[in-house]
Amino acid sequence: MNTAVVQDRQRPNLAWRLLFSEYLVLWLSIAYFLLMIPIIPGIATRTVFLNILSDMLPLLAVAIGQTFVLIVAGIDLSVTSIIALASVVGASVMSGDGGYLGGTALSVPGGILAMLAVGAAVGAFNGWCVTAFRMPPFIVTLTGMIFFSGAAIWYTTFHTETSSIANLPRGFTILGKDGPMGVPNALWSVGLLAIAAHCLLRYTVFGKQLYAIGQNSRTAAVSGVPVARCLILAFMISGVCAAVSSILYTGRLETGTPILGERILLDIIGAVVIGGTSLFGGKGKIIWTVFGVLFLVLIDTSMKMLGLSLFFVLAIKGIVILMAAVIDALRNRVLMSGG
Amino acid sequence: MTKFHPSLTRRQFTLGALLAAGTAGWPVFVKAQDQKTIAVLFDGLYSPFWVAGIEALQQDLDGRGYEMLQAISDQDDNKQFEQVKAMLARGVDGIIIVQTDSNAVIPAIREANAAGVPMVHFNRPPAESDAFSVAVQADNRAITQETVKYMVEVARELGGTYKAAILIGNLGDPNAIGRRDGFFDIVDENQDIIEVVSRIPTEWNADIAFAGLTNAFQANPDINFLFTSSDFMFPQITQVMRVANKFHPIGDPNHVIFGGFDGDATAYELMKDKYLDADGVQDLFYEAELAVNAIVDLQDGKTVEPLLLDPGFAITQANFEEMKERMWGYHIYQANQ
Numbered sequence: 001m002n003t004a005v006v007q008d009r010q011r012p013n014l015a016w017r018l019l020f021s022e023y024l025v026l027w028l029s030i031a032y033f034l035l036m037i038p039i040i041p042g043i044a045t046r047t048v049f050l051n052i053l054s055d056m057l058p059l060l061a062v063a064i065g066q067t068f069v070l071i072v073a074g075i076d077l078s079v080t081s082i083i084a085l086a087s088v089v090g091a092s093v094m095s096g097d098g099g100y101l102g103g104t105a106l107s108v109p110g111g112i113l114a115m116l117a118v119g120a121a122v123g124a125f126n127g128w129c130v131t132a133f134r135m136p137p138f139i140v141t142l143t144g145m146i147f148f149s150g151a152a153i154w155y156t157t158f159h160t161e162t163s164s165i166a167n168l169p170r171g172f173t174i175l176g177k178d179g180p181m182g183v184p185n186a187l188w189s190v191g192l193l194a195i196a197a198h199c200l201l202r203y204t205v206f207g208k209q210l211y212a213i214g215q216n217s218r219t220a221a222v223s224g225v226p227v228a229r230c231l232i233l234a235f236m237i238s239g240v241c242a243a244v245s246s247i248l249y250t251g252r253l254e255t256g257t258p259i260l261g262e263r264i265l266l267d268i269i270g271a272v273v274i275g276g277t278s279l280f281g282g283k284g285k286i287i288w289t290v291f292g293v294l295f296l297v298l299i300d301t302s303m304k305m306l307g308l309s310l311f312f313v314l315a316i317k318g319i320v321i322l323m324a325a326v327i328d329a330l331r332n333r334v335l336m337s338g339g
Numbered sequence: 340m341t342k343f344h345p346s347l348t349r350r351q352f353t354l355g356a357l358l359a360a361g362t363a364g365w366p367v368f369v370k371a372q373d374q375k376t377i378a379v380l381f382d383g384l385y386s387p388f389w390v391a392g393i394e395a396l397q398q399d400l401d402g403r404g405y406e407m408l409q410a411i412s413d414q415d416d417n418k419q420f421e422q423v424k425a426m427l428a429r430g431v432d433g434i435i436i437v438q439t440d441s442n443a444v445i446p447a448i449r450e451a452n453a454a455g456v457p458m459v460h461f462n463r464p465p466a467e468s469d470a471f472s473v474a475v476q477a478d479n480r481a482i483t484q485e486t487v488k489y490m491v492e493v494a495r496e497l498g499g500t501y502k503a504a505i506l507i508g509n510l511g512d513p514n515a516i517g518r519r520d521g522f523f524d525i526v527d528e529n530q531d532i533i534e535v536v537s538r539i540p541t542e543w544n545a546d547i548a549f550a551g552l553t554n555a556f557q558a559n560p561d562i563n564f565l566f567t568s569s570d571f572m573f574p575q576i577t578q579v580m581r582v583a584n585k586f587h588p589i590g591d592p593n594h595v596i597f598g599g600f601d602g603d604a605t606a607y608e609l610m611k612d613k614y615l616d617a618d619g620v621q622d623l624f625y626e627a628e629l630a631v632n633a634i635v636d637l638q639d640g641k642t643v644e645p646l647l648l649d650p651g652f653a654i655t656q657a658n659f660e661e662m663k664e665r666m667w668g669y670h671i672y673q674a675n676q
Contacts, residue, residue: 040429047428055421153542162510163542166442166466249417255443263415304425307378307408 019331025275025291028324029298040305050182052294052301057186058176058248059264060293063271064197065241067289068234070272071201073214073281074130074137076235079242079268081148082122083261086246088156090115091165091256094172098159108171115243115250122148123239127232137235145265152258165256176251186248193244197237198286210234214281271296274324295324375433376406377634378426381461382414382439385543386571387603388623389437391667392461395627396435403631405432416443423447427454433634434458441466441513448472457637459630462621464513464646473637475629477649479514482619483521483600485653487566489617490598491529494564501596503564504537504555506548506572515543518568518600518619533564541572549575556583563595570601570618570668573609589613589656602654603668604675610659617655623667625649 018027037044062079069076093100094111101107122144129140159165179185201207209230212220221227250256275292277284299320303313377400384390393409400407408431412419416439426434427450434451436458438444444460448470451458457473464474494501505522508515526533536559539551548567556562556579567576580586580595587594590613599606602620609615629647636643654662663669 042429045428048425051421051424051428054424058417162441162466162516163512164440164442166445252446253416253420253443254446255416255440257416257440257443259414259439260417263413263418300421301425304410304422305429307376307410307426307429309409310384310411313410 019327020335022276022285022288023291024328024331025288025295025324028327029291029295032295032298032302032320036302040302043302043305046182048301048305050178050184052297053187054178054184055301056293056297057184057190058245058252059267059271059297060290061186061190061193061248062242062245062261062264063268063289063293064194064286065238066268066272067277067284067286068197068201068210068237068241069137070277070279071210071214071281071284072231072234073217074231074234075141075269075279076123076126076238076242077138077141077265078122078126078144078148079238079245080261080263080265081145081152082119082239082242083246083249084152084258085122085148085155086115086118086243087250087260088152088159088165088256088258089118090172090247090250091168092155092159094168095159095165095256096167096169097165099165102167102169107169111168111172112247115247116240119239119241119243119246120236121239123236123242124232126239127235130235131228131231149258149262156256156258163257163259166254168250168254168256172247173251173254176248176253189244190248193241194286194290197241201284201286206230206233211282214278214283216282267296267300270321274321274328276328296321374404374406375638376408376429376431377631378422378429378431378434379407379409380412380419380422380426380434380436381409382412382419382437384411385545386569386601387605387668387671388462388569388571388601388621391603391623391671392437392627395624396461396630399627399631403635412439414439416440419444420447420450423450427451427456431456433638435461435630435634437461437463438465439509439512445470457634459633459637461630462514462626471645473633473643473645473647475626475633475647475649476514477621477626477651479517479600479619480521480524482621482651482653483518483566484524486598486600486617486619486655487522487525489653489655489657490564490566490596491525491533493596493616494529494532497596499532501533501564502559502562503533503535503566504539504552504559504562505535505565506539506541506552506567506569506576508541508568509543510540512543515568522566522568536562541568543569545572545575548572549579552576552579553582556580556585565595566598566600568600570599570603570606573599573603573605577609577614586614589616601668602666604672605668607663607666607668607672610654610656610663613656617653618666619651620654620662620666620668621651622649622665 066076090111093114094107096102101110126140126144129135130137175185209225212225213227213230217227249260271292272289274295275288277288299317379396381389381393397407410422444465445468448458452470460474464476507519537555539555541548577586585595597615598617600619606618626649633643654666
């Protein structure tokens with residue numbers, strides 16, 4: 001037997017290498033898309049690609065923030081309430097129907113700053129509660145979600161007789177719209193956010209500290225990592241990312257609404273976890289989150305285009321996500337066994 | 340050399356992975372068709388009205404040879420916007436939509452306008468804007484006025500003074516505003532016998548309605564005049580009334596004068612059993628027909644008025660036998676027997 005044959009037998013085949021690649025979710029997305037082409041007329045078109053990109057961006061923004069919190073072994077359930085609260089606060093500043101800065105040159109920057117401030121403030125509050133009182137992030141952010149969702153509705157009642165705040169300036173709504181050649185304007189802001197988040201995690205001491213906290217916070221503290229400060233910053237990043245997402249959703253709908261994002265919590269956490277970030281902390285990458293968001297949005301888009309009844313949509317979506325999770329679990333099982 | 344978990348061979352793993360990936364192709368039963376397609380996008384199927392509504396649209400479209408694609412947004416305005424874009428990319432010939440928020444739907448109308456696809460709002464009109472669409476809507480205010488007028492007549496016949504409560508819907512929905520205004524139009528004319536002691540916001544959520552009405556009865560145990568802006572909350576309302584010892588039939592001295600809006604099967608049953616005095620009825624089948632007619636006319640390039648009104652009617656204990664056949668809930672009730 002010659003050397004070439006021996007090497008060929010030892011080298012795993014292409015499918016095997018794809019399955020064990022860190023890009024597994026991307027390969028699954030591509031496989032799913034290819035399977036859908038004969039089933040859904042018109043899915044492989046430029047319009048649909050741009051729709052998928054446009055739908056991914058606001059979800060990716062908030063999922064990036066969630067990745068930071070999951071890496072430190074936390075969870076942020078309050079992100080949907082931040083999206084809602086930031087939406088109505090920003091709209092109340094910018095609205096042409098009696099907004100605080102409505103009709104002035106400061107309305108757009110003022111509104112955006114107000115939205116980011118809401119995200120940072122709620123994130124700081126969450127982080128402070130987790131570190132100062134040693135409360136589980138699940139409880140802190142769950143109660144935060146309930147409180148801030150209610151606050152968003154309460155705040156709206158002071159600014160409109162209906163349930164939403166409209167008449168937002170075009171300078172703001174354009175942020176959530178498509179630009180030249182149909183490319184979403186949000187691509188640049190969310191792209192920058194993703195690159196910045198990747199660099200922060202990959203190349204800075206702060207990033208390494210976050211992973212260390214996620215693996216073992218006590219060991220990290222003994223090693224000199226400022227655990228409390230890092231945790232607060234992780235939650236603040238999550239809050240600001242949720243506010244960025246709120247800016248994009250609010251601009252897209254041209255309306256500030258207190259139920260914005262109310263139903264997407266599972267999509268946010270699901271996308272991050274499907275991407276490969278561990279719920280137990282210490283493991284996660286922004287690129288994985290990008291793949292997770294792509295996978296979920298792709299499934300959603302195909303379901304929307306199929307036009308099936310709600311039962312079939314939920315059943316198929318559930319099965320596909322479960323199967324992705326099964327593949328990931330089998331893969332991890334093999335890897336853990338030393339494969 | 341690759342090692343494996345003792346209980347899992349490489350072949351088993353590969354087979355499992357392939358099966359899992361293959362599952363994604365299950366919906367192969369969906370096939371492209373040459374017939375015209377209409378997208379029906381609802382924000383939820385959370386009440387009998389919407390369930391019956393989507394079925395009525397399905398029947399009407401089937402009867403005319405259209406294919407119906409449906410999507411439910413689960414009261415998520417952004418998801419519905421994405422659904423509209425996906426359906427436009429799919430190349431549908433028309434969209435019938437029920438939105439959650441009358442402002443947030445406007446970008447979706449603009450997308451449909453840009454694609455040259457007609458859009459019709461079923462039962463819930465959008466806010467005013469420069470975008471063009473057609474809305475089919477019940478004359479909520481007039482129907483509620485007629486309903487509450489009958490309730491006031493009953494109150495005057497019985498004599499005495501009344502403490503009233505109203506369950507109000509989501510004020511982002513013009514239907515909720517019309518029903519609220521119709522109620523107050525009549526009650527405000529009769530302040531000599533009726534005082535409104537409780538305005539209960541429900542956000543079209545049965546749980547919120549339950550909690551709100553419970554609190555209202557605790558704060559005002561003497562409420563004896565009750566109107567709900569939608570029949571779908573009847574199960575929660577009657578439960579609260581039972582607990583508060585307020586659920587008594589007409590003729591009982593403790594009967595609460597009781598009215599609702601929609602005309603669903605529960606309303607029919609409550610009318611039949613003499614617990615409900617009056618109910619505003621939307622003509623669901625007529626509204627479905629109006630919506631599909633509007634889509635067809637717009638596709639044919641005909642001019643369609645932006646608002647198509649369903650006049651509806653109030654069914655009362657006085658005209659119950661005569662009008663019940665026109666109540667959509669009556670037909671659903673009969674079908675379920």
